[in-house]
Amino acid sequence: MSGRLVGRTAVVTGGAGGIGRAFARRLADEGAAVAVLDRADATDVVHEIEEAGGKAIAVTCDLTNPEAVGAARHEVTARIGSAHILVNNAGIYPHQPFDSLTFEDWRRVFSLNTDALFHTCQEFLPDMRAGGWGRIVNVTSNSVGLVVSGVTHYVASKMAAIGFTRALATEVAGDGVTVNALAPSLVRTPTTEAAGSAESFETVARMQAIKRSQVPEDLAGVLAFLVSDDAAFVTAQTLMADGGLVRS
Structure with a gap:
């Protein structure tokens, strides 16, 4: 453990596998106590963290x-x-041509990729502001800068997350809370x-x-x-951690 986050409590959504699992393990390695929120069973990642000497809990939640x-x-x-820390990682990436999309399809993507950010921030942000320290990171996508076909609903939801990040960061900066977005490339999970x-x-x-596939680590x-x-x-920023795919 590096000890950089000792004494902090972190919440990671969608942490049962993939990117979220790597996030939960790294935050625990940094010394944070980690709550893994997921609709799926997250006990495996909790056991991994505990075996490495960290502290974690699994919380089943429909975000x-x-x-x-x-x-x-x-x-x-x-x-x-x-x-003290909220990582909004949970999301879905369906591929569907626009002319076949229904409003139900559209809302399904927004309900998790965007609306869930609203729900989690409304719940966890007040304690951060009261304590005078907080970190919120919303996982978006580099697809907002390099759009491909068939993902209109997904890209729209991730662009909305960036706007949400910038606006919320402006409101809470005076309370010691930063809000940023992290945009990966296509990650192998x-x-x-x-x-x-x-x-x-x-x-x-x-x-x-960088000519290799991106991995959660x-x-x-x-x-x-x-x-x-x-x-x-650093606040109100969208960091493209995508191997230099989007060069802007």
Whole structure:
């Protein structure tokens, strides 16, 4: 453990696997007590953290349900204390042509990729402001800077998350809370590998400045910086951690 986050409590949504799992493990390595919020069973990642000497809990939560998020906050606070760090990582990435989209399809994407940010921030932000210190990181996507076809609803939801990040950061900066967005490229996880093909990863890697596929650990160190005191003067930013795919 580095000890950079000792005494802090972190909440990671969608932390049962993939990117969220790497985030939860890294924050625990940095010394934070971590609450892993997910609809799926997150006990495996909690056991990994505990075996490494860290502290973590798993909280089952439907992030699209504001009452469930409120109950999750109460559970986190009761078991490991008020949150200092919130990582909004949970999201879905469906691929569907616009002309076949229904409003139900549209709302399904926004309910998790955007609305859930509203629910979690409303629940966990007040304690951060009251304590005079907080870090919120919203995971968006580099697709907002390099759009491909078939993901109109996804890109719109992730662009909305960036606007939410900038606006919220402006409101809470005076209370010692920073709010930033982290935008990865196509990341190799069990979910993306099951949904895609080897060729898709190779194609994206060739387009990047760094010619290899991105893995969750490539993002974990960036996250650890954004939620630490080292990033105290960084807020309202969208950090493209995508191997140089979007060059702006």
